[in-house]
Amino acid sequence: MTYETETDMSQRLQDEGTWEQFKGKAREEWGELTDQELEEAQGNWEQFVGTVKEKTGETAEAIERKFNEWTDGDSDF
Secondary structure, three states: OOOOOHHHHHHHHOOHHHHHHHHHHHHHHOOOOOHHHHHHOOOOHHHHHHHHHHHHOOOHHHHHHHHHHHHOOOOOO
């Protein structure tokens, strides 16, 4: 499933179980992120993308692609 809007992504991440899974994958992918930064962005796609962009230089498109890789085909996500 590909998420079309930031609102769709934020809604998906607001589920506590989904957020915990996502947070673990984000830590693996972008080790520069701190636990505090991830907690501050919990469920807020825009804030998460802004933090990753600032810390890593990744583009929003690259971050969205990674999110879609994690969620596509993962029935538990």
